[in-house]
Amino acid sequence: MTISGEVEMLERLATAVEFRDDDTGNHTKRVGFASARLAETMGLESAAVDMIRLAAPLHDIGMVGVPDAVMLKPGALTPEERKIMERHTIVGSDMLKNGRTDLVRLGQRIARSHHERWDGSGYPDALVGEDIPREARIVHVADFLDALTHDRPYRAAWTPRMALDTIVETSGSNFDPAVVEALMKIHRESGIASLVS
Numbered sequence: 001m002t003i004s005g006e007v008e009m010l011e012r013l014a015t016a017v018e019f020r021d022d023d024t025g026n027h028t029k030r031v032g033f034a035s036a037r038l039a040e041t042m043g044l045e046s047a048a049v050d051m052i053r054l055a056a057p058l059h060d061i062g063m064v065g066v067p068d069a070v071m072l073k074p075g076a077l078t079p080e081e082r083k084i085m086e087r088h089t090i091v092g093s094d095m096l097k098n099g100r101t102d103l104v105r106l107g108q109r110i111a112r113s114h115h116e117r118w119d120g121s122g123y124p125d126a127l128v129g130e131d132i133p134r135e136a137r138i139v140h141v142a143d144f145l146d147a148l149t150h151d152r153p154y155r156a157a158w159t160p161r162m163a164l165d166t167i168v169e170t171s172g173s174n175f176d177p178a179v180v181e182a183l184m185k186i187h188r189e190s191g192i193a194s195l196v197s
Helices: 003-018 026-041 046-058 061-065 079-086 088-096 102-113 134-148 160-169 177-190
Strands: none
Touching (some): 003 061, 003 102, 026 046, 026 134, 026 177, 046 102, 061 088, 061 102, 079 088, 088 102, 102 134, 134 160, 134 177, 160 177
């Protein structure tokens, strides 16, 4: 399979997963775009930025293993349902493990670690700080920002400013401060809404 064929297949797979709760497939595209902008702002090389843009949409691929009753529930999840939801990181990682290309291996790291928190209170591995793969730390911010600023079955969208304030308030606990600083730089230069529209 050619590189372009691999990219197309992975894009289609990420979009197919998203059709379960977003019939546009735009969340994965927005997360890829925002992750690339953050990576670029942090000074990553252009090849790394491109790889993150392509791999970031795979972050929730493990949602195929979450039952609709949990994934589409309109209210708060019970502790048991939360455990089921959190397993999407393991399922996604397992789906992509032993990849033969750099892109699939990057997608695997992102799928597994994009819910890790800077202070070690995340899941599935309770990684701390720089032990969390950098690309997963970037996608964590992009995914959180996009999820908050769009309607979900269980809550209405927040304004971009509300989401930004929450991210800034939890920099150093939930989020990598370096990624948050890149987000603030983007906000100062072009506005936070440029990442979520």
